[in-house]
Amino acid sequence: MGKIKKTVYPLEEILIRHFSNHFERLSSHDIPKVTKMRREAMAAFQQTGFPHKKMENWRNTDMEGVYEEELAVFDREIPFEKALSEIFLCEVHGFEARVLSVLNGSFYSSEEEKLTVDKNGVIVGSLAKAMQEYPELVEKYYGEIMQQTDGFKSLNTAMAADGVFIYVPDNVEVENTFQIINILNKPKLVINVRNLIILGKNARLRLLHCDDSVNHHAGFINKVSETYLGENAELELYKLQNLNNETALLNQTAIHQSANSRLKVNVLSLNGGLIRNEITDLMNGEGAWSDIRGLYLMDQQQHIDNQVFVYHNMPHCNSNQLFKGILDNEATGVFNGYIYVARDAQQTNAFQRNSNILLTKTAQVDTMPHLEIYADDVKCSHGASVGQLDNEALFYLMQRGIPFDDARMLLLYAYADAIIKEISISALRISIEDMVKRRLRGDLSICDRCVLHCSNPASPVIFDIDLSKI
Amino acid sequence: MLLNIKNLHVSIDGKEIIKGLNFSVNKGEIHAIMGPNGTGKSTLAAAITGREGYEITQGEIIFKGQVINDWSPDKRANEGVFLSFQYPIEIPGVSMTNFMRTALNARREYRKLPPVSAGDFLRKMEEKKKLVDIQSKLTNRSVNEGFSGGEKKKNEIFQMAMLEPELAILDETDSGLDIDALKVVANGVNQLKSGENAFIVITHYQRLLEYIVPDFVHVMYDGRIVKSGGKGLALELEERGYEWIKEQFDD
Ligand SMILES: Nc1ncnc2c1ncn2[C@@H]1O[C@H](COP(=O)(O)OP(=O)(O)O)[C@@H](O)[C@H]1O
Numbered sequence: 105m106g107k108i109k110k111t112v113y114p115l116e117e118i119l120i121r122h123f124s125n126h127f128e129r130l131s132s133h134d135i136p137k138v139t140k141m142r143r144e145a146m147a148a149f150q151q152t153g154f155p156h157k158k159m160e161n162w163r164n165t166d167m168e169g170v171y172e173e174e175l176a177v178f179d180r181e182i183p184f185e186k187a188l189s190e191i192f193l194c195e196v197h198g199f200e201a202r203v204l205s206v207l208n209g210s211f212y213s214s215e216e217e218k219l220t221v222d223k224n225g226v227i228v229g230s231l232a233k234a235m236q237e238y239p240e241l242v243e244k245y246y247g248e249i250m251q252q253t254d255g256f257k258s259l260n261t262a263m264a265a266d267g268v269f270i271y272v273p274d275n276v277e278v279e280n281t282f283q284i285i286n287i288l289n290k291p292k293l294v295i296n297v298r299n300l301i302i303l304g305k306n307a308r309l310r311l312l313h314c315d316d317s318v319n320h321h322a323g324f325i326n327k328v329s330e331t332y333l334g335e336n337a338e339l340e341l342y343k344l345q346n347l348n349n350e351t352a353l354l355n356q357t358a359i360h361q362s363a364n365s366r367l368k369v370n371v372l373s374l375n376g377g378l379i380r381n382e383i384t385d386l387m388n389g390e391g392a393w394s395d396i397r398g399l400y401l402m403d404q405q406q407h408i409d410n411q412v413f414v415y416h417n418m419p420h421c422n423s424n425q426l427f428k429g430i431l432d433n434e435a436t437g438v439f440n441g442y443i444y445v446a447r448d449a450q451q452t453n454a455f456q457r458n459s460n461i462l463l464t465k466t467a468q469v470d471t472m473p474h475l476e477i478y479a480d481d482v483k484c485s486h487g488a489s490v491g492q493l494d495n496e497a498l499f500y501l502m503q504r505g506i507p508f509d510d511a512r513m514l515l516l517y518a519y520a521d522a523i524i525k526e527i528s529i530s531a532l533r534i535s536i537e538d539m540v541k542r543r544l545r546g547d548l549s550i551c552d553r554c555v556l557h558c559s560n561p562a563s564p565v566i567f568d569i570d571l572s573k574i
Numbered sequence: 575m576l577l578n579i580k581n582l583h584v585s586i587d588g589k590e591i592i593k594g595l596n597f598s599v600n601k602g603e604i605h606a607i608m609g610p611n612g613t614g615k616s617t618l619a620a621a622i623t624g625r626e627g628y629e630i631t632q633g634e635i636i637f638k639g640q641v642i643n644d645w646s647p648d649k650r651a652n653e654g655v656f657l658s659f660q661y662p663i664e665i666p667g668v669s670m671t672n673f674m675r676t677a678l679n680a681r682r683e684y685r686k687l688p689p690v691s692a693g694d695f696l697r698k699m700e701e702k703k704k705l706v707d708i709q710s711k712l713t714n715r716s717v718n719e720g721f722s723g724g725e726k727k728k729n730e731i732f733q734m735a736m737l738e739p740e741l742a743i744l745d746e747t748d749s750g751l752d753i754d755a756l757k758v759v760a761n762g763v764n765q766l767k768s769g770e771n772a773f774i775v776i777t778h779y780q781r782l783l784e785y786i787v788p789d790f791v792h793v794m795y796d797g798r799i800v801k802s803g804g805k806g807l808a809l810e811l812e813e814r815g816y817e818w819i820k821e822q823f824d825d
């Protein structure tokens with residue numbers, strides 16, 4: 105029996121060693137269920153190791169570079185010294201949000217604010233703390249939503265020490281937008297971070313989830329977020345990613361949707377060496393609705409991978425996926441959109457679309473729909489396109505006197521707008537519009553004459569003049 | 575002379591389409607260019623406006639005394655050349671107001687003028703929309719998106735009115751228009767016409783020329799202007815068709 109020895113990467117060894125050396129500390133805040141899961145998950149990880157390019161879902165995303173890195177595991181609490189705003193200036197301005205900071209993988213706040221209960225019963229804070237104070241809540245949902253489909257999820261389950269916990273009780277509509285800010289500020293870290301978000305019946309929450317770098321250090325973030333939506337609950341989830349070229353981010357989100365719940369996801373990937381967003385939408389109740397969108401603007405040698413899995417497990421559900429991307433230089437992209445319709449999931453509507461603009465001959469994208477449909481009363485469509493900037497449109501704009509750079513910007517922005525305009529919080533939308541314009545503009549010169557005040561964000565962004573008002 | 579074209583040769587993908595064309599336009603004039611399909615009328619318009627892929631292999635295009643052969647399309651536009659496209663393109667996501675304001679400000683910057691104020695801009699929009707009978711809704715929409723054929727052509731004339739070019743080329747602006755829309759378009763042109771600007775009207779039909787009265791009519795055939803005359807020539811073409819021209823020049 106020729107047992108083939110699988111390559112063990114240096115990073116795997118580091119992680120496994122860390123796990124056995126520091127298990128006591130790692131599990132010190134745990135509820136028993138989580139400790140048990142850690143052991144099992146580590147055993148699974150030792151079996152499977154890191155995902156590799158021979159696996160169907162990893163064919164076009166190569167993480168070898170990360171596996172070879174000499175990264176250090178970091179899973180300690182960071183003593184609270186100063187507010188995060190002194191370390192990091194958020195790019196999203198001008199809208200009221202309740203900020204939850206996660207620094208190098210652990211919830212970062214003063215001791216009193218580690219876990220707070222609002223008047224309306226909303227519980228917000230550190231997941232590690234929540235395990236101690238609300239063990240029954242964590243126990244009920246933790247590990248129940250995200251399946252361990254590959255080594256990264258097992259690794260996260262084994263080693264994540266902390267993250268954000270949010271609980272919105274039945275019938276509570278949260279007024280403020282919550283904003284989770286994840287940052288790394290130490291060099292060469294591998295971070296496993298875990299979030300648990302629970303919305304009760306008829307609950308409502310808007311959540312902005314930001315991943316940012318504050319320096320140019322390399323790092324690897326392996327994040328798992330489990331989200332539970334009770335009956336008729338509504339979640340608007342925005343993910344904003346602006347990371348340096350040395351960072352690899354794995355963002356694995358699974359959402360359980362109960363009957364008649366509504367989910368809006370908007371993933372905006374502006375920068376990052378390697379970003380992979382996995383969104384698993386489990387439509388487990390009748391009448392659930394979801395709209396999952398994404399915009400990615402990549403350049404240099406950045407890599408973006410969006411994997412969306414929508415499971416229509418029950419009848420009368422509607423889902424829509426729309427992902428758009430602009431890839432410049434040698435950037436590469438992957439879109440993998442999966443729609444599953446169970447046999448009993450009649451009267452399903454499921455749509456999916458991915459479109460890409462490649463600005464150079466060296467940029468590349470792999471886009472793949474996967475449909476698995478077992479019901480017969482189903483409306484389902486999918487489409488993918490890869491193209492260049494429209495030269496006819498470019499000429500039309502230039503014929504009206506608009507210089508090439510501005511014409512190009514206008515077209516790229518118009519292309520991106522289909523995603524941005526869906527952001528319902530207007531202050532957030534304006535802020536993101538501005539970031540996208542600056543992203544698209546790069547270092548090009550000031551353009552005050554253009555209505556897209558790109559390089560002058562301080563001046564108000566006046567976009568459309570509403571003629572119906574005059 | 576506003577425009578002077580000397581011995582112009584234009585190729586697309588190495589294939590010569592314009593084959594030695596001479597043509598000049600003075601301020602205050604309206605020129606009609608007629609001719610059968612595929613003789614190079616739109617190619618001429620593309621060469622004058624600097625479209626990519628239309629290679630000038632010989633000759634000169636002189637606008638206001640300067641050779642513009644190598645100028646970018648936006649520079650030509652900002653110097654005063656305007657094209658009403660035969661097939662106006664749809665640009666989803668770019669609103670008409672945003673587009674026009676950007677275009678107007680590009681022109682102002684080119685002339686070292688400060689950007690137009692929001693108030694002045696809106697007033698101008700309103701005024702010019704009336705000129706071509708555009709309802710307010712139109713300008714809130716994306717450029718040409720979902721416009722009917724007639725609306726697209728009106729929109730071209732509206733843009734011309736906004737940008738006030740010195741030389742406007744109308745490439746089959748009349749085709750596909752009903753008589754009412756045709757009158758609106760013609761009326762727009764006539765109101766903009768002055769001693770300081772000029773129009774080149776490319777058309778198949780003499781119908782438009784009843785409303786936009788040309789000073790000169792040219793017949794284009796196989797990449798050249800083969801016949802020029804007064805407005806009577808348009809009537810003659812209407813009656814006799816192009817066959818006699820073809821017979822005369824095919825050898
Ligand atoms: N983009 C193009 N690529 C290749 N051939 C073209 C292109 N545009 C025009 N042509 C060719 O050039 C010739 C003249 O076309 P065009 O200028 O459109 O004629 P007209 O406007 O007089 O009908 C035709 O033979 C046409 O097929």
Ligand SMILES: [Mg+2]
Binds near residue numbers: 660
């Ligand atoms: Mg033509």
